[in-house]
Amino acid sequence: xxxxxxxxxxxxxxxxxxxxxxxxxxxxxxxxxxxxxxxxxxxxxxxxxxxxxxxxxxxxxxxxxxxxxxxxxxxxxxxxxxxxxxxxxxxxxxxxxxxxxxxxxxxxxxxxxxxxxxxxxxxxxxxxxxxxxxxxxxxxxxxxxxxxxxxxxxxxxxxxxxxxxxxxxxxxxxxxxxxxxxxxxxxxxxxxxxxxxxxxxxxxxxxxxxxxxxxxxxxxxxxxxxxxxxxxxxxxxxxxxxxxxxxxxxxxxxxxxxxxxxxxxxxxxxxxxxxxxxxxxxxxxxxxxxxxxxxxxxxxxxxxxxxxxxxxxxxxxx
Numbered sequence: 001x002x003x004x005x006x007x008x009x010x011x012x013x014x015x016x017x018x019x020x021x022x023x024x025x026x027x028x029x030x031x032x033x034x035x036x037x038x039x040x041x042x043x044x045x046x047x048x049x050x051x052x053x054x055x056x057x058x059x060x061x062x063x064x065x066x067x068x069x070x071x072x073x074x075x076x077x078x079x080x081x082x083x084x085x086x087x088x089x090x091x092x093x094x095x096x097x098x099x100x101x102x103x104x105x106x107x108x109x110x111x112x113x114x115x116x117x118x119x120x121x122x123x124x125x126x127x128x129x130x131x132x133x134x135x136x137x138x139x140x141x142x143x144x145x146x147x148x149x150x151x152x153x154x155x156x157x158x159x160x161x162x163x164x165x166x167x168x169x170x171x172x173x174x175x176x177x178x179x180x181x182x183x184x185x186x187x188x189x190x191x192x193x194x195x196x197x198x199x200x201x202x203x204x205x206x207x208x209x210x211x212x213x214x215x216x217x218x219x220x221x222x223x224x225x226x227x228x229x230x231x232x233x234x235x236x237x238x239x240x241x242x243x244x245x246x247x248x249x250x251x252x253x254x255x256x257x258x259x260x261x262x263x264x265x266x267x268x269x270x271x272x273x274x275x276x277x278x279x280x281x282x283x284x285x286x287x288x289x290x291x292x293x294x295x296x297x298x299x300x301x302x303x304x305x306x307x308x309x310x311x312x313x314x315x316x317x318x
Contacts, residue, residue, distance in 0.1 A: 007038040012079035015093030019049040028096040034103040042079045045069025094208045095158040101204035105161035116196040117162035119154045120204035127210045143197040145190035150243045157182035159205040179224025218258045249278035268296045
């Protein structure tokens with residue numbers, strides 16, 4: 001396929017030791033109904049068969065960059081620097097997209113010139129690609145800086161498609177974030193001008209939960225998010241201070257989920273209590289906290305088979 005001089009959209013995929021998943025990720029990008037794209041794959045020094053899998057897929061739209069291991073932010077920057085499209089989409093090497101994702105986002109961005117960044121709803125899948133029953137919060141409409149800092153409804157980097165020009169104004173990154181680099185980026189975009197982030201309300205992203213990924217490491221996520229919060233306190237002190245307690249409460253529930261996912265139920269209770277202390281009224285008004293408490297209680301007091309059965313019924317209806 002002959003591409004036009006400049007692709008309409010650049011897909012940036014960062015990959016590190018994802019040999020078991022990178023083929024599905026790449027195929028989901030190459031199978032998009034939006035055809036005039038380039039797919040920039042930055043391999044961050046993988047030590048498994050990731051590079052071999054990438055090289056086995058032959059498509060002229062793929063641009064492979066093989067680097068020595070320098071971390072996800074360096075790989076992120078390398079991909080952005082090469083992007084030529086009017087729009088940029090990000091896809092982690094273990095996630096997948098609905099075939100119409102890019103077309104839906106680009107159409108929305110063209111119809112709404114005031115919007116710089118879009119995101120879609122995400123369903124969670126496991127290591128085998130099976131839906132877990134969990135999903136991102138189905139947000140609708142615009143999303144402000146304060147709303148995003150309070151509650152990261154974007155959920156994951158693979159859900160985002162944005163305009164290249166405004167994004168280049170905040171890149172590259174030189175901050176040594178341990179985690180949450182994508183949230184840091186979206187918050188910086190939100191500060192460029194008011195009302196410039198919006199949701200494309202459809203299930204277009206499939207976010208994989210698996211062993212070994214950054215978001216499984218609670219301590220690393222805590223440190224990364226605290227770095228982001230401190231950065232936002234410098235960049236937007238008034239807006240950040242106004243929602244900091246609510247943001248910390250919501251993040252405590254996320255840490256509780258990670259502890260629950262790892263089978264550490266007593267630590268999950270500790271995080272839930274932290275969330276309550278940060279913003280007591282808000283904690284009790286948010287139904288997600290009640291669900292997290294119920295799941296943790298069930299896991300704490302019930303035999304494991306009973307708990308798993310109850311969870312399947314609650315999430316999947318079976």
